[in-house]
Amino acid sequence: MTTPRWLLCSHKHQTTTPRPNNTPPTIEPPQHARTNHSNPLFTMASLTKLNADSHLLLEQPLLRFPHDLSRRNFKTAQRYLENGTKELTTTLAKATKAASKSASPAASLESLDAMIQKMQGMKRKLEGLHEEELRIHKSSKARLQYLQDLYDVQSLDDVKYEDWSQKRLVRLLVDYLLREGYVESATQLAESKGVNDLVDVEAFVACHRIERSLREGKRTAEALKWCMENGQGLKRLGGMLEFELRLQQYIEMVRQGHEAGIGDGVNGLGDGGMSLGSGNGASRLVEARLYAKKYLSASDDFELVGRAAGLLAYRPWDGVEPYASLYSTDRWNHLAEMFLDTHHTLFSLPVRPLLHIALSAGLSALKTPSCHSTSSVPIPITSSSTPICPICSTELKELARNVPYAHHTKSIVESDLMMLPNGNVCGSDELRVFNEKVGTVAGWVRDPLGGRSGEAWKEAAVQKVYIL
Amino acid sequence: MDELREQIELLQGSANLATSIDDVQKTIELLTAARAKIETEPHKAPITLATLQSPVKASLEVAQKDLKPAYFGLNKYGKALDKKFKDKPLPTAENDALSSHPHLINRAIAMHLLREGQFSVASTFIDEANRNPPHPEPTPGTPNPYLNDSWEKDLAKDALDSKKLQQHFGAMYHILHELRQQRNLRPAIEWARERSDVLEARGSNLEFELCRLQFVCLFVGQDENGHMTESAEGPFRAWAYARSEFGPFQIRYAKEVQQLMGSMAYWQNIVDSPYRQYFYNESAWEEVALSFTREFCSLLGLSADSPLYIATTAGAIALPTLLKLQNIMKEKRTEWTTQNELPVEIPLPPSYHFHSIFVCPVSKEQATDTNPPMMMPCGHVIAKESLDRLSKGARFKCPYCPNESHPRDARTVFL
Numbered sequence: 001m002t003t004p005r006w007l008l009c010s011h012k013h014q015t016t017t018p019r020p021n022n023t024p025p026t027i028e029p030p031q032h033a034r035t036n037h038s039n040p041l042f043t044m045a046s047l048t049k050l051n052a053d054s055h056l057l058l059e060q061p062l063l064r065f066p067h068d069l070s071r072r073n074f075k076t077a078q079r080y081l082e083n084g085t086k087e088l089t090t091t092l093a094k095a096t097k098a099a100s101k102s103a104s105p106a107a108s109l110e111s112l113d114a115m116i117q118k119m120q121g122m123k124r125k126l127e128g129l130h131e132e133e134l135r136i137h138k139s140s141k142a143r144l145q146y147l148q149d150l151y152d153v154q155s156l157d158d159v160k161y162e163d164w165s166q167k168r169l170v171r172l173l174v175d176y177l178l179r180e181g182y183v184e185s186a187t188q189l190a191e192s193k194g195v196n197d198l199v200d201v202e203a204f205v206a207c208h209r210i211e212r213s214l215r216e217g218k219r220t221a222e223a224l225k226w227c228m229e230n231g232q233g234l235k236r237l238g239g240m241l242e243f244e245l246r247l248q249q250y251i252e253m254v255r256q257g258h259e260a261g262i263g264d265g266v267n268g269l270g271d272g273g274m275s276l277g278s279g280n281g282a283s284r285l286v287e288a289r290l291y292a293k294k295y296l297s298a299s300d301d302f303e304l305v306g307r308a309a310g311l312l313a314y315r316p317w318d319g320v321e322p323y324a325s326l327y328s329t330d331r332w333n334h335l336a337e338m339f340l341d342t343h344h345t346l347f348s349l350p351v352r353p354l355l356h357i358a359l360s361a362g363l364s365a366l367k368t369p370s371c372h373s374t375s376s377v378p379i380p381i382t383s384s385s386t387p388i389c390p391i392c393s394t395e396l397k398e399l400a401r402n403v404p405y406a407h408h409t410k411s412i413v414e415s416d417l418m419m420l421p422n423g424n425v426c427g428s429d430e431l432r433v434f435n436e437k438v439g440t441v442a443g444w445v446r447d448p449l450g451g452r453s454g455e456a457w458k459e460a461a462v463q464k465v466y467i468l
Numbered sequence: 469m470d471e472l473r474e475q476i477e478l479l480q481g482s483a484n485l486a487t488s489i490d491d492v493q494k495t496i497e498l499l500t501a502a503r504a505k506i507e508t509e510p511h512k513a514p515i516t517l518a519t520l521q522s523p524v525k526a527s528l529e530v531a532q533k534d535l536k537p538a539y540f541g542l543n544k545y546g547k548a549l550d551k552k553f554k555d556k557p558l559p560t561a562e563n564d565a566l567s568s569h570p571h572l573i574n575r576a577i578a579m580h581l582l583r584e585g586q587f588s589v590a591s592t593f594i595d596e597a598n599r600n601p602p603h604p605e606p607t608p609g610t611p612n613p614y615l616n617d618s619w620e621k622d623l624a625k626d627a628l629d630s631k632k633l634q635q636h637f638g639a640m641y642h643i644l645h646e647l648r649q650q651r652n653l654r655p656a657i658e659w660a661r662e663r664s665d666v667l668e669a670r671g672s673n674l675e676f677e678l679c680r681l682q683f684v685c686l687f688v689g690q691d692e693n694g695h696m697t698e699s700a701e702g703p704f705r706a707w708a709y710a711r712s713e714f715g716p717f718q719i720r721y722a723k724e725v726q727q728l729m730g731s732m733a734y735w736q737n738i739v740d741s742p743y744r745q746y747f748y749n750e751s752a753w754e755e756v757a758l759s760f761t762r763e764f765c766s767l768l769g770l771s772a773d774s775p776l777y778i779a780t781t782a783g784a785i786a787l788p789t790l791l792k793l794q795n796i797m798k799e800k801r802t803e804w805t806t807q808n809e810l811p812v813e814i815p816l817p818p819s820y821h822f823h824s825i826f827v828c829p830v831s832k833e834q835a836t837d838t839n840p841p842m843m844m845p846c847g848h849v850i851a852k853e854s855l856d857r858l859s860k861g862a863r864f865k866c867p868y869c870p871n872e873s874h875p876r877d878a879r880t881v882f883l
């Protein structure tokens with residue numbers, strides 16, 4: 001390890017440091033961390049070993065989402081079939097009764113035709129769901145195969161791992177784009193990389209249609225329909241989405257009532273003293289009150305229900321709290337967020353995009369104090385031998401500014417470092433190769449950073465650096 | 469994995485809606501048969517309908533019963549998933565340091581797509597992102613993301629609006645296409661020649677490597693556009709090429725040029741000559757392509773591999789350690805994302821190290837701008853703060869050898 005290479009004369013340890021004979025040497029051999037990770041916890045083999053199981057941390061939604069979708073698909077089928085059965089048996093019983101009573105055979109034929117049509121309609125619906133079911137299973141199978149591929153790779157250095165990880169990045173990107181509502185680019189990227197089975201474009205498109213209907217369309221109908229379709233799951237979750245949607249529906253009815261009331265001319269009774277008179281606005285308010293009774297009164301949030309009731313007395317333009325905030329259009333953004341949250345929780349999707357999670361961890365694992373250093377020499381731009389660090393690269397530099405840098409317990413430096421008289425440090429091999437190449441006179445050295453015409457020093461002025 | 473696959477195959481094969489659909493079809497047939505009967509024997513309508521009731525009911529009950537395999541199959545698959553992901557919770561928002569910087573994320577993605585040559589996806593994305601700008605969300609480290617929002621937006625706009633990057637990468641892919649598919653070196657050589665000075669300052673051999681490959685191609689009988697010619701003329705063309713083009717390389721690559729010229733002696737039978745390796749090297753094209761990509765990106769200040777790829781991959785490797793850590797830190801009410809330095813070491817493969825790292829052997833702290841590594845006259849290096857502590861401004865003994873020195877003799881090491 002301590003074998004001096006070509007610059008033996010500058011090896012000051014042996015030439016200038018006298019060592020007392022009776023004490024054991026305290027000099028440890030220098031560590032060459034680049035080739036020798038001396039931390040016993042991390043041997044080279046353990047550093048590159050691929051643990052497929054722990055890699056699954058990012059892959060759970062990949063399998064969960066289609067499973068949840070196929071469960072919902074199944075429940076829809078079950079509901080159709082149950083309702084269809086009930087309906088058919090009642091209609092058939094009615095038709096039988098009617099026939100026995102005197103109805104003409106023509107009437108019997110007619111009701112049979114209706115029944116056949118109903119059944120055919122149900123069959124078509126079930127066939128649609130069956131197709132969807134098979135599509136989901138096919139994609140689940142493709143996903144399992146994709147994960148299986150990972151189990152077949154042993155090392156992080158394997159080019160197969162790189163292929164796999166490239167595909168994962170595409171998936172994470174498509175997932176991110178879909179979450180942000182960038183559907184066009186998500187679809188294009190998935191298609192161009194052939195990962196359609198590994199991403200959930202349709203499901204996210206449906207999700208965003210509903211989100212936009214709230215945020216931009218200011219409509220509750222689509223979201224409420226979604227709540228109906230996912231009733232069981234939502235009940236298990238116990239969220240407030242449906243209640244909040246109903247509340248909004250009520251708020252809008254009250255708002256319309258008050259606005260129509262201006263036209264009716266019965267609405268000017270002063271602060272808080274509005275009575276429900278006659279007219280268009282008034283009847284809308286009555287409707288709203290009935291709606292609240294039906295959908296809101298069951299809530300045990302008495303404070304909120306009380307506030308909701310108060311809306312009947314306070315008009316949107318009165319600006320009286322706590323009612324004004326219920327009238328605020330900000331509530332639509334709140335509902336949109338709430339819907340997304342509920343949707344993602346229901347389908348086991350992480351709250352934040354997995355791309356963020358993976359990147360956050362990766363930025364920190366790669367970041368070093370040098371990446372945002374203001375004092376160190378700008379080596380990355382000038383030297384061809386060092387690849388540019390991904391954190392220092394324009395793409396990630398600002399993004400990584402506020403994340404913690406990686407922790408190291410051992411130095412990682414090139415082996416056999418030499419310090420030149422100008423203070424620059426350089427590996428002895430690199431120094432030798434450079435000086436041979438530029439034809440420096442024997443016994444002299446030039447700094448690779450200084451180029452061919454840089455200053456030359458005597459070899460003796462170059463000093464070995466010991467990094468423990 | 470096998471268990472999950474078996475379950476899915478079962479769901480695909482039989483445990484699905486197909487049987488129930490058949491049952492519904494049978495019900496439809498029952499109804500149709502009854503209809504036909506009433507048509508031919510109208511007077512028997514009441515009895516036909518009455519006897520229809522229980523078969524129809526039974527048939528639909530069967531349809532419902534036949535849903536069971538699908539129901540159980542889905543449940544079983546769900547349980548198998550639970551088992552597979554036991555102890556692997558979904559990463560929570562505490563592990564997200566980036567939602568507060570959505571514009572920078574979008575910028576990184578746009579640049580990634582461009583560098584991968586996905587130009588049309590990139591332009592669609594940039595379009596969509598401009599139409600619907602992302603909303604920042606608070607993160608543990610940046611609870612008030614709106615404060616920086618407009619600054620980040622401006623920074624990101626540069627990358628998002630600029631067609632420059634696309635032009636750059638368009639040029640890069642054109643040259644790479646010519647290299648890899650057309651075996652045409654000319655565009656690459658022209659590119660390198662225009663940047664000869666910068667490349668040389670970086671210590672890059674690209675231009676010479678390209679010209680050497682051109683020489684080899686000519687030698688074995690291709691013309692300068694990559695087309696095969698009368699092979700006997702090859703060595704002469706190569707020789708002419710060397711005479712006109714190798715001048716600038718004479719000093720820096722004297723040895724290599726000499727070798728190439730030496731090969732001329734074997735022009736009739738290069739295969740058996742000592743120079744065979746230069747002439748029949750299958751990977752030479754891929755090597756110059758990679759070396760070209762690296763230099764091209766470096767001159768733009770970009771790393772050769774996509775930083776987004778390297779960072780997400782490193783992140784996936786780091787995540788198990790960080791999530792384990794998170795459970796410990798939760799008790800102390802801190803998040804790893806808000807620290808200055810990660811509290812644990814992440815075991816990354818050596819290919820993920822890009823900077824030299826100096827850890828002071830005395831304090832075990834990493835060197836920073838304010839605490840740089842210092843070399844004592846004996847050659848041992850410790851961090852500046854350790855040096856100050858040990859020396860207290862006066863002569864002191866190196867902790868690793870008997871050498872004594874004054875702190876003012878220590879020199880900052882730029883790693």
Ligand SMILES: [Zn+2]
Pocket residue numbers: 368370371372389390391392822823
């Ligand atoms: Zn860096």
Ligand SMILES: [Zn+2]
Pocket residue numbers: 844846847848866867868869870871
């Ligand atoms: Zn020492």
